[in-house]
Amino acid sequence: MSITTTPSDISPVTAPLSLTPSARQGTASATLAINELVAQRRAAGHDTLHMGFGEASFPLHPTLHAALADAATRTSYAPVLGLPALRQAIAAYLARTRQLDLSANSIIVAPGSKPLLYALLQVLEGDLLLPTPSWVSYAPQARLAGKRVIGVATSPDDAHQLSAAALSAALAQAHAAGANPRILLVNSPSNPTGSMFSEADVAALAGWARENGITLISDEIYAELAHGWREHISPARFYPEGTIVTGGLSKAFSAGGWRLGYAALPATETGARLRAAIQALASEIWSAAATPIQQAACAAFTPDAEIEAYVRASARVHGEAAHRMHTTLVGLDITCPRPAGAFYLYPDFASWRPTLAVRGIHTSEELARHLLDQWSIATLPGVAFGDPPDALRLRLSVSMLYGPATAATGDEHEAALWRLLAQAGDERTPTSTLPLPLLDAACARWSEVAQALA
Numbered sequence: 001m002s003i004t005t006t007p008s009d010i011s012p013v014t015a016p017l018s019l020t021p022s023a024r025q026g027t028a029s030a031t032l033a034i035n036e037l038v039a040q041r042r043a044a045g046h047d048t049l050h051m052g053f054g055e056a057s058f059p060l061h062p063t064l065h066a067a068l069a070d071a072a073t074r075t076s077y078a079p080v081l082g083l084p085a086l087r088q089a090i091a092a093y094l095a096r097t098r099q100l101d102l103s104a105n106s107i108i109v110a111p112g113s114k115p116l117l118y119a120l121l122q123v124l125e126g127d128l129l130l131p132t133p134s135w136v137s138y139a140p141q142a143r144l145a146g147k148r149v150i151g152v153a154t155s156p157d158d159a160h161q162l163s164a165a166a167l168s169a170a171l172a173q174a175h176a177a178g179a180n181p182r183i184l185l186v187n188s189p190s191n192p193t194g195s196m197f198s199e200a201d202v203a204a205l206a207g208w209a210r211e212n213g214i215t216l217i218s219d220e221i222y223a224e225l226a227h228g229w230r231e232h233i234s235p236a237r238f239y240p241e242g243t244i245v246t247g248g249l250s251k252a253f254s255a256g257g258w259r260l261g262y263a264a265l266p267a268t269e270t271g272a273r274l275r276a277a278i279q280a281l282a283s284e285i286w287s288a289a290a291t292p293i294q295q296a297a298c299a300a301f302t303p304d305a306e307i308e309a310y311v312r313a314s315a316r317v318h319g320e321a322a323h324r325m326h327t328t329l330v331g332l333d334i335t336c337p338r339p340a341g342a343f344y345l346y347p348d349f350a351s352w353r354p355t356l357a358v359r360g361i362h363t364s365e366e367l368a369r370h371l372l373d374q375w376s377i378a379t380l381p382g383v384a385f386g387d388p389p390d391a392l393r394l395r396l397s398v399s400m401l402y403g404p405a406t407a408a409t410g411d412e413h414e415a416a417l418w419r420l421l422a423q424a425g426d427e428r429t430p431t432s433t434l435p436l437p438l439l440d441a442a443c444a445r446w447s448e449v450a451q452a453l454a
């Protein structure tokens, strides 16, 4: 039997490519969108100072390069939770570097920590407590997982610390509004502020979560990139039964495009049930991270003096770059918490408000747009991180500004970055002598902007 239809038989409900209501509202993540916009601008001949994207951009360590080449023929699917050798290496790495008592059983590997964060939000019960500001993807992920997001206000006055009092106030307000927060997501060093928790803050935070029966997700993707004046301490040290730690290769090992992340779950019976739930979800969505990448990643997490030196040197460069930008901004009378880790700054341009208003700029989005259009500086507006639209805050990333001053071939660019890492690796040399011409030019451009706008 054949069925023939004429166009008039096709009702709107059968129209192709119809979207669900939530998909109709979705917009691309602000970080990835600005990165693509900068690429388009550059392709069209508009030189752009790229402070919009947070990518660790050092060249790949040769040991990882060789390990990936060796693993290229591993074409079989890996187990859903990850290669046993990699899970073992990550558990030992977290024991060595963060004093966490974990076995391979507690580790899950995936194509990036981003999908793992989403999987956690999908399978864990309850609404989400989220400090404001926070990384751009947490709130959209939580909403995709059907959760309500309850912001916990933080302030630049104390470098965006998270106090037990603010957490309790947010929890009480959420309950009053009919929400049921059961999860708190924290990120230290922080994207977007660069701030880090002190040991006392971490202990207080973990104690608060335990007292209130809240699951802590501790996104520690920048843990290795502390600048040296504050130590990274995981809340899992104080609250192991209720903390999930996530991390990966993207930042410390400059390999975001490898898409390799992990989650470390509590080594308890409930941790095992959580692992089974994520395993089920992963098996239906991504199956497993790419096998050659997993095999090569073992090298990153296995003790190796050279790789450890590479990570330390890259942290020193990020720290020096963030410090120079911070000094510049503060010198221009802009309030900006002193960054302690990662490669971000989160200045507040409130002091420019009157002169910006004269130019019709009232929101962080308008300020970011003005800087891109008039000054060719790409940034991200604070509103993308959950701040109110009229808070004149921007996130600046310094990590794309370590190359040579003038246009260089790919090989020249890479060679310059290796020289920079070698110099930063010599811990007797003060980081103030590191050559960062692009970053210095960026600082000079901000001074010009301030002269024109302040």
Ligand code: PMP
Pocket: 054, 111, 112, 113, 114, 115, 135, 187, 191, 219, 221, 247, 248, 249, 250, 256, 259, 260, 261
């Ligand atoms: N958390 C934060 C705070 C990040 O900045 C990033 C960067 N992409 C991620 C998680 C996700 O990293 P990945 O998926 O590359 O592991």
Ligand code: GLU
Pocket: 029, 031, 032, 052, 053, 054, 055, 114, 137, 191
């Ligand atoms: N984490 C990076 C940033 O905040 C970009 C990568 C991403 O968002 O997935 O800029």
